[in-house]
Amino acid sequence: xxxxxxxxxxxxxxxxxxxxxxxxxxxxxxxxxxxxxxxxxxxxxxxxxxxxxxxxxxxxxxxxxxxxxxxxxxxxxxxxxxxxxxxxxxxxxxxxxxxxxxxxxxxxxxxxxxxxxxxxxxxxxxxxxxxxxxxxxxxxxxxxxxxxxxxxxxxxxxxxxxxxxxxxxxxxxxxxxxxxxxxxxxxxxxxxxxxxxxxxxxxxxxxxxxxxxxxxxxxxxxxxxxxxxxxxxxxxxxxxxxxxxxxxxxxxxxxxxxxxxxxxxxxxxxxxxxxxxxxxxxxxxxxxxxxxxxxxxxxxxxxxxxxxxxxxxxxxxxxxxxxxxxxxxxxxxxxxxxxxxxxxxxxxxxxxxxxxxxxxxxxxxxxxxxxxxxxxxxxxxxxxxxxxxxxxxxxxxxxxxxxxxxxxxxxxxxxxxxxxxxxxxxxxxxxxxxxxxxxxxxxxxx
Ligand code: SUG
Numbered sequence: 001x002x003x004x005x006x007x008x009x010x011x012x013x014x015x016x017x018x019x020x021x022x023x024x025x026x027x028x029x030x031x032x033x034x035x036x037x038x039x040x041x042x043x044x045x046x047x048x049x050x051x052x053x054x055x056x057x058x059x060x061x062x063x064x065x066x067x068x069x070x071x072x073x074x075x076x077x078x079x080x081x082x083x084x085x086x087x088x089x090x091x092x093x094x095x096x097x098x099x100x101x102x103x104x105x106x107x108x109x110x111x112x113x114x115x116x117x118x119x120x121x122x123x124x125x126x127x128x129x130x131x132x133x134x135x136x137x138x139x140x141x142x143x144x145x146x147x148x149x150x151x152x153x154x155x156x157x158x159x160x161x162x163x164x165x166x167x168x169x170x171x172x173x174x175x176x177x178x179x180x181x182x183x184x185x186x187x188x189x190x191x192x193x194x195x196x197x198x199x200x201x202x203x204x205x206x207x208x209x210x211x212x213x214x215x216x217x218x219x220x221x222x223x224x225x226x227x228x229x230x231x232x233x234x235x236x237x238x239x240x241x242x243x244x245x246x247x248x249x250x251x252x253x254x255x256x257x258x259x260x261x262x263x264x265x266x267x268x269x270x271x272x273x274x275x276x277x278x279x280x281x282x283x284x285x286x287x288x289x290x291x292x293x294x295x296x297x298x299x300x301x302x303x304x305x306x307x308x309x310x311x312x313x314x315x316x317x318x319x320x321x322x323x324x325x326x327x328x329x330x331x332x333x334x335x336x337x338x339x340x341x342x343x344x345x346x347x348x349x350x351x352x353x354x355x356x357x358x359x360x361x362x363x364x365x366x367x368x369x370x371x372x373x374x375x376x377x378x379x380x381x382x383x384x385x386x387x388x389x390x391x392x393x394x395x396x397x398x399x400x401x402x403x404x405x406x407x408x409x410x411x412x413x414x415x416x417x418x419x420x421x422x423x424x425x426x427x428x429x430x431x432x433x434x435x436x437x438x439x440x441x442x443x444x445x446x
């Protein structure tokens with residue numbers, strides 16, 4: 001008898017240094033907004049509003065805290081020395097791009113924080129976590145250490161939760177976490193099929209690969225995670241992303257596909273071998289039939305899918321169907337808005353569309369689904385985790401007041417070397433670990 005389970009979503013709380021540095025080649029929005037002035041306060045409030053709205057609808061909503069930025073220990077490891085102020089001044093002078101990288105608030109996109117496997121699928125029936133090495137981009141490659149600490153602090157009971165180290169930090173094992181991982185199942189508590197989508201086959205120069213933009217996830221990495229998590233062949237499917245989609249700006253699979261329960265919602269151009277992928281999932285899915293909702297290029301051209309982030313939506317089970325939580329941009333692009341109206345009228349499994357304004361994050365290529373990490377939890381697992389990070393009315397009030405008190409409402413690239421920003425950030429994060437009851441997770445606290 002399968003146990004009851006829910007899908008909890010852990011959103012990244014946007015950090016105090018949220019900025020537009022154009023660091024992600026292959027991510028169209030990041031490049032388009034390079035050097036724009038950001039509004040960290042608005043970004044954090046937009047994210048909190050999304051979390052609150054979903055919590056109010058009855059979904060279990062968690063929060064993952066921002067990391068310490070600018071990250072002085074990384075700069076020390078690269079040979080900068082002196083006081084924090086001297087280090088910031090030196091790196092701003094010699095290497096402003098490096099300063100932007102160590103100041104990025106990119107850990108907000110928690111879909112890239114880790115890959116998480118549900119206990120119903122794993123060999124030892126524990127929930128497994130592997131922080132993503134994110135080694136395709138330097139600014140993201142420094143996230144996994146603190147991510148690992150945070151996940152261990154929240155899911156600390158070893159009877160229920162297993163934590164692995166990030167994979168080796170080289171391109172052959174490039175891993176971008178849950179952004180390239182989707183779980184299909186009859187219901188959350190039942191054994192499911194974990195779909196790993198990779199962009200490149202490491203160790204095979206002849207395999208199809210994108211030519212313009214980099215593929216960030218490799219098959220080798222996806223396979224290693226499936227092994228670590230103890231997923232046997234009945235619970236894991238591997239599929240290659242269409243290289244043409246990567247070259248059109250689809251740098252993660254969650255920019256072109258999203259799944260929930262037995263539904264896979266995806267663009268016609270998402271996968272290299274769509275038929276095989278559908279057959280592989282169908283052969284393994286127990287207790288339900290796969291419902292594939294394929295969006296044709298004729299309805300939504302790939303460029304509109306990338307610009308609107310239609311597929312970077314959260315697909316959530318509701319009492320009477322499924323809700324697609326889309327970014328506001330989907331209603332601004334005519335082909336996508338028309339498609340959504342047709343989808344709702346079609347009588348299919350998606351019965352509601354809910355619109356979220358996460359524009360500050362979207363300008364860096366992060367939609368609603370990028371901002372969240374899904375963790376399927378049985379009732380006893382939910383009980384065993386740390387509850388200080390779960391959204392409630394009072395936590396929402398507390399965090400909103402905390403953001404209002406500590407965040408700036410404009411930040412340019414020149415501001416990143418301001419030593420006051422580092423102080424503000426540390427003071428705020430120190431207070432935050434108290435609010436969330438997480439203990440000392442930051443380097444500056446040691
Ligand atoms: O890794 N953007 C992130 C966006 C991540 C979106 N995540 C998912 N699709 N799941 C990235 O490209 C831009 C930072 C800058 O340019 O300032 C950035 O890192």
